[in-house]
Amino acid sequence: MATVAKIGFPAGAVRPSAPRIWFTAFALVWAVAFAAGLVGLAQRITEGHRPADYGTYVTWGLWVAVYQYLVVMAAGAFLIAAAIYLLRLKALQRVAPAALLLGIVSLLAGMILVLLDLGRMERFWRVVLAPDWSSIIAWVVVAYMTFLVVSAAALWLVLRPALAERSREQGLRAGVARALVFGRRDVTAQARERDLRTVRLLMILGIVPAIGFTGGEGALFGVLGARPFWNSSMFPIAFLAAAVVTAGAALTVLTAFFAPGHSGDKHDVVQFLARLTLFALGVLLVLEFAEYSIGLYASLPAQEDAYGEILTGDYWWSFWLIHLVAGAAVPFAILALRGKSTAWLGAAAVLAAAGVFTVRLNAVIPGQVIPQFESLRDAFSDKRLDFQYSPSSMEWLVSLFVVSLAVLLFYVGYQLLPVSGARPGEQPDIRPGTSGATTLDGGQ
Amino acid sequence: MQKSSRRKLLRGALVAAAGGAALSVGKVAAIENGPGPAATTALRTKNLAGALRERGAAREPFPRPAPAVLPATQPLAAAQAAVGTPTSAVARMQEELVRAMAKPMEQRKWAMGIDLGKCVGCSACTIACIAENHLPPGVVYRPVLEEEIGLYPNVTRRFTPRPCMQCEEPPCVPVCPVNATSKRPDGVVEINYDKCIGCRYCVVACPYGARYFDFGDQYSDGTPAKQPYEESHGPEYGRDWSRESVEGVVRKCQFCLHRLNAGMLPACVTTCIGGATYFGDRNDPDSLINELEASGRAFRLKEDLGTKPKVFYLL
Ligand code: SF4
Ligand code: SF4
Numbered sequence A: 001m002a003t004v005a006k007i008g009f010p011a012g013a014v015r016p017s018a019p020r021i022w023f024t025a026f027a028l029v030w031a032v033a034f035a036a037g038l039v040g041l042a043q044r045i046t047e048g049h050r051p052a053d054y055g056t057y058v059t060w061g062l063w064v065a066v067y068q069y070l071v072v073m074a075a076g077a078f079l080i081a082a083a084i085y086l087l088r089l090k091a092l093q094r095v096a097p098a099a100l101l102l103g104i105v106s107l108l109a110g111m112i113l114v115l116l117d118l119g120r121m122e123r124f125w126r127v128v129l130a131p132d133w134s135s136i137i138a139w140v141v142v143a144y145m146t147f148l149v150v151s152a153a154a155l156w157l158v159l160r161p162a163l164a165e166r167s168r169e170q171g172l173r174a175g176v177a178r179a180l181v182f183g184r185r186d187v188t189a190q191a192r193e194r195d196l197r198t199v200r201l202l203m204i205l206g207i208v209p210a211i212g213f214t215g216g217e218g219a220l221f222g223v224l225g226a227r228p229f230w231n232s233s234m235f236p237i238a239f240l241a242a243a244v245v246t247a248g249a250a251l252t253v254l255t256a257f258f259a260p261g262h263s264g265d266k267h268d269v270v271q272f273l274a275r276l277t278l279f280a281l282g283v284l285l286v287l288e289f290a291e292y293s294i295g296l297y298a299s300l301p302a303q304e305d306a307y308g309e310i311l312t313g314d315y316w317w318s319f320w321l322i323h324l325v326a327g328a329a330v331p332f333a334i335l336a337l338r339g340k341s342t343a344w345l346g347a348a349a350v351l352a353a354a355g356v357f358t359v360r361l362n363a364v365i366p367g368q369v370i371p372q373f374e375s376l377r378d379a380f381s382d383k384r385l386d387f388q389y390s391p392s393s394m395e396w397l398v399s400l401f402v403v404s405l406a407v408l409l410f411y412v413g414y415q416l417l418p419v420s421g422a423r424p425g426e427q428p429d430i431r432p433g434t435s436g437a438t439t440l441d442g443g444q
Numbered sequence B: 001m002q003k004s005s006r007r008k009l010l011r012g013a014l015v016a017a018a019g020g021a022a023l024s025v026g027k028v029a030a031i032e033n034g035p036g037p038a039a040t041t042a043l044r045t046k047n048l049a050g051a052l053r054e055r056g057a058a059r060e061p062f063p064r065p066a067p068a069v070l071p072a073t074q075p076l077a078a079a080q081a082a083v084g085t086p087t088s089a090v091a092r093m094q095e096e097l098v099r100a101m102a103k104p105m106e107q108r109k110w111a112m113g114i115d116l117g118k119c120v121g122c123s124a125c126t127i128a129c130i131a132e133n134h135l136p137p138g139v140v141y142r143p144v145l146e147e148e149i150g151l152y153p154n155v156t157r158r159f160t161p162r163p164c165m166q167c168e169e170p171p172c173v174p175v176c177p178v179n180a181t182s183k184r185p186d187g188v189v190e191i192n193y194d195k196c197i198g199c200r201y202c203v204v205a206c207p208y209g210a211r212y213f214d215f216g217d218q219y220s221d222g223t224p225a226k227q228p229y230e231e232s233h234g235p236e237y238g239r240d241w242s243r244e245s246v247e248g249v250v251r252k253c254q255f256c257l258h259r260l261n262a263g264m265l266p267a268c269v270t271t272c273i274g275g276a277t278y279f280g281d282r283n284d285p286d287s288l289i290n291e292l293e294a295s296g297r298a299f300r301l302k303e304d305l306g307t308k309p310k311v312f313y314l315l
Helices: A004-007 A020-047 A062-086 A090-117 A125-129 A134-164 A170-182 A191-223 A232-258 A265-299 A301-310 A316-337 A344-365 A393-416 B002-025 B027-032 B039-058 B076-083 B090-103 B126-132 B199-204 B257-261 B268-273 B286-293
Strands: B110-113 B144-152 B153-159 B181-183 B190-191 B277-281 B311-314
Touching: A020 A232, A020 A393, A062 A191, A062 A393, A062 B002, A090 A134, A090 A232, A090 A265, A090 A393, A125 A134, A134 A191, A134 A265, A170 A232, A191 A232, A232 A265, A232 A344, A265 A301, A265 A316, A265 A344, A301 A316, A316 A344, A316 B126, A316 B257, B027 B076, B076 B277, B090 B257, B090 B268, B090 B277, B090 B286, B110 B286, B126 B268, B268 B277, B286 B311
Parallel strands: B110 B311
Antiparallel strands: B110 B277, B144 B153, B181 B190
16 A cells, blocks of 8 residues: 555545556557467468568668667666666656566567577577677677566566465466465565665666667667768667667556556656656757767768668658657657646657657668668669668568567566556555555565 | 799699699599588589680680781691690689698688779679579679769770678678688688578678578579479588578678689689689789789779778779
């Protein structure tokens, strides 16, 4: 009970549950997306890479962009959780377990997608068991593993008191709790304080791999001297800003539309998350401006052409309309004009997250559409030797599959674990001693 | 060119034209080939070696002897006597190849020179490479870049064959997360098709666009049946690669290592109708490739990147 009260849901003043209509609409969209995604997955498994539109010249396509979006979001979610525990942001403690779960699920989904992007999936183990440490990818994979272990341990410690209490109940969720509590049922204040100290330590430990692989994702591009557009130290930093935007947006949407409680009750949390998201978006825009203006003023054609491709090429609208107008200007306007409405803030977060998706695409694709030699364009005619790229239906469907799988995993985790204190679409249970209200609350 | 080196060159060419190159094909094949590749590959390489020797003898002499002005009525034998015994760059390179293969691998350094003044842009090398290495659609180790230079009426076309540069400092190597690509002691950058996971990081890291992802495409895609040639095995690295075994990995030119091991020049060198492609051991001070590289006409692509390509061009 104490937890709920502290984060802005006054006990006794609990309003009707989160609007069921959001949940139903979302579930319908999800079901269609997942079914379509399965078709794409079947095509990928049976036909390999052949139905893809990427080739040899534009060899990293949509999947790499979506994969990076997901893993960067994972890092952002962890960093937000770390900030909550280390800076003792009590108002946000309720979202911390969800942030940790989001981090784990999002990273797993990203890894699944990049696995599907490999030419030889069955050899993926080589990166883990026989890596070459001169490659950034090898380090990034180590960071993924460490991140998963640290996040899982932290999530377990955070949920342990609630799991211990729930394990005494009946039903599926109690069974899951019994399986996961590993016999540690001590929920005394001292035990929780001890857990909290460990969680803080894990947060400090986890920051290293989280920042490491986010920066590493940027550095994958940044270190490529052969590609003037990518060869920039701005990439790793911009990826960090994008991490906070995407994770902040996801948590805003989750809290605004799906977390239990009336929108009025959770408004403070949503507003804080939305502000954080848009602050990070502002930082991202400043970094982008620095990068684009310097790149364009440098007057190096190989670099200039890539920026030209983004600003005026075939997909100009993705930069100007989706990223800058819908993904930045509109969310800032919403914050300024409709900042008191939880639903509007949720909508602003959706737009900001969509805008950052085009940032990811505009990092991956334009770096490859400028030929190493202009005459390479026409040197040999083949669909794989083409500097034009537009994702095939299989690429879209497989991406959809992975994203909807991530949503499913998150939902299952959210349902089975006491992450939120109550299931989405339900009224939060704030009676003392019930599992829902007893997530780790900072030892308060 | 210095007189002494010209003499050496002529001497070498004469030896080669007399058939010296033919002597060691079998011997060299035994040096490094080992018992590995399929008998068919060995048979084929031997036949090719024979064809190569015949072609070498009929080739344009190198260096070109002073043109002889012959009376129209002079019989052919007299004409030949007037120009001297035909010498051949190919035959000389063949001879040098044998010499290089007799050394331990770390003592030779392969290099390739392409004379842009001689390349006629026929793409015979491109196709020979595709045939030699059994390359599927979309994998082309040696495309020929074409450019139009100048303004009418002063216009010309420049043809630039672009194999893998076998960089001395290859940016494609350190990025590989599984150590599937490496630089051999003889300077050739190889890919281990058994290890490659197909992440394509090396593809984006190559400044020359010289790496290709094998999507598993077939020439017969969209037709009722697969053709027998699509089932045949590729000979790269002296191994026997089924079509499936190289699907989903990254591939590139490796200077026809399997042919070198059999004492044969790379397919692009022997096929070049313009005689524009040279190949040899840079560590051999008497080699033709060394002479050409020191000719003052040599340049490399994107030299400023510091990748130190072992493929150079002659202007
Ligand atoms: S040309 Fe490209 S593939 Fe070949 S060695 Fe250099 S960097 Fe590697
Ligand atoms: S595609 Fe293969 S060779 Fe290239 S970096 Fe990946 S694993 Fe290494």
